[in-house]
Amino acid sequence: MxxxxxxxxxxxxxxxxxxxxxxxxxxxxxxxxxxxxxxxxxxxxxxxxxxxxxxxxxxxxxxxxxxxxxxxxxxxxxxxxxxxxxxxxxxxxxxxxxxxxxxxxxxxxxxxxxxxxxxxxxxxxxxxxxxxxxxxxxxxxxxxxxxxxxxxxxxxxxxxxxxxxxxxxxxxxxxxxxxxxxxLPLAVSANTLRALGAGPLRPREVPLRAGIAKEAATQSLTLLLRHGLADADGKGAAALVWLTPRGEAALRNYHARMARVETRxxxxxxxxxxxxxxxxxxxxxxxxxxxxxxxxxxxxxxxxxxxxxxxxxxxxxxxxxxxxxxxxx
Structure with a gap:
């Protein structure tokens, strides 16, 4: 839904x-x-x-x-x-x-x-x-x-x-x-966390997938990495970022929590x-x-x-x- x-x-x-x-x-x-x-x-x-x-x-x-x-x-x-x-x-x-x-x-x-x-x-x-x-x-x-x-x-x-x-x-x-x-702030969960839920991405792909500008996506990624909700490997064009198991749980929680809030x-x-x-x-x-x-x-x-x-x-x-x-x- x-x-x-x-x-x-x-x-x-x-x-x-x-x-x-x-x-x-x-x-x-x-x-x-x-x-x-x-x-x-x-x-x-x-x-x-x-x-x-x-x-x-x-x-x-x-x-x-x-x-x-x-x-x-x-x-x-x-x-x-x-x-x-x-x-x-x-x-x-x-x-x-x-x-x-x-x-x-x-x-x-x-x-x-x-x-x-x-x-x-x-x-x-x-x-x-x-x-x-x-x-x-x-x-x-x-x-x-x-x-x-x-x-x-x-x-x-x-x-x-x-x-x-x-x-x-x-x-x-x-x-x-x-x-x-x-x-997490709703803006991070709804945009960057959600974008990473589709699978590993190159950092440069995150802004387009999340629908937000590069600077905002970079700040959001930094927050997710700091809290252990995302992980990254590689440098430059070869770099990848993805959700950890904790990040996947946070994504499920975002959808469930938001659905509950919207019931009214x-x-x-x-x-x-x-x-x-x-x-x-x-x-x-x-x-x-x-x-x-x-x-x-x-x-x-x-x-x-x-x-x-x-x-x-x-x-x-x-x-x-x-x-x-x-x-x-």
Whole structure:
């Protein structure tokens, strides 16, 4: 049986990629690779950085202590360094680039959701609205592979949720319950541990099999090796990595634990709403020709997503500190 958490995650990643692609096309920015390499403007960031932080900053700023819980979800030093916010006199304010990002993300989320409703109908929103808590953050938090998800104190958001917020809130509640007494973070079990379950892999194959970026896959592999859940042999192109018996037991435990956690969900309705969305996600994932996802080294991952989104997209978002991209980029 296909896990609902997997489908929730894949839908969230696909939605985010479509929003991010549109944001990239409209926001002056720079990146380390692709056409914007060495460009002017702020560092390119993902929807996660706006949804959990930038959206809450008025032009005249907010005292930094009031943002402590939000800052724990994101990367405030990064947002400063990248040019979206400034901190002075204990107050956090958006820069001109931050204001521009705020102006772009609001309509883009609405536009992408309207496109999704045109492609798939309103069934997904209807399935999510009754079970998505308004007290949870609007997006998955920044996460390192070795760190479990920590939810902030409940905070009622007065703004209506977009589709990304609905998907994230249902997934966050599942994640918190799963990780309450789990040995591994859900993102590691659902992605890298699962990928190794198919048999020995060369380390360079792990990112494509797990659906996450190379850096995130490397960190996850290091964690599995350190805990004796995986083993490796060889060097360079001849290297192989595989699950140990303990790792195989951990993989079985992941599937069983997640299935138990999901018993409280309307699994049949969610699966019916989510499966066609994920299976038909190629249009959402397809990058513009001048987008960073269309260029090496990310093009291979993009091609895998386009060819088979139901299997290639990550089974749990891994939002890293490097801009908030949900596949760990």
């Amino acid at each position: 296909m896990l609902v958490s997997r489908l929730l995650s894949q839908a969230l990643v696909a939605f985010t990629i479509e929003v991010d692609n549109a944001f990239e096309a409209r926001m002056p920015h720079r990146t380390t690779r692709g056409p914007a390499r060495g460009g002017t403007g702020p560092w390119l960031v993902s929807l996660a950085m706006w949804a959990n932080f930038l959206r809450y900053l008025p032009g005249d700023g907010v005292p930094q202590p009031q943002l402590r819980d939000l800052a724990a979800l994101t990367n405030l030093p990064g947002l400063q360094r990248w040019g979206y916010v400034r901190v002075a006199g204990g107050v956090v304010r958006p820069t001109g680039h931050g204001v521009r990002a705020q102006e772009l993300f609001v309509p883009l989320c609405a536009q992408v959701e309207a496109r999704w409703q045109g492609r798939f109908g309103p069934g997904l929103r209807r399935a999510l609205e009754p079970i998505a808590s308004p007290l949870l953050p609007r997006y998955m938090p920044v996460l390192s592979p070795a760190r479990r998800t920590v939810l902030p104190p409940p905070r009622r958001d007065p703004d209506p949720p977009d589709l990304a917020a609905l998907l994230s809130r249902v997934l966050l509640e599942l994640t918190a319950e799963y990780e309450a007494d789990a040995r 969900l309307p699994a049949e309705a969610l699966t019916a709403a989510l499966t066609p969305v994920v299976a038909g996600a190629a249009e959402a994932i397809r990058p513009p020709e001048d987008g960073w996802r269309a260029h090496p080294p990310y093009r291979a991952q993009t091609n895998a997503f386009l060819a088979d989104p139901l299997n290639a997209l990550p089974h749990h978002p891994l939002v890293t500190h490097r801009g908030g991209f949900p596949d760990g980029s």
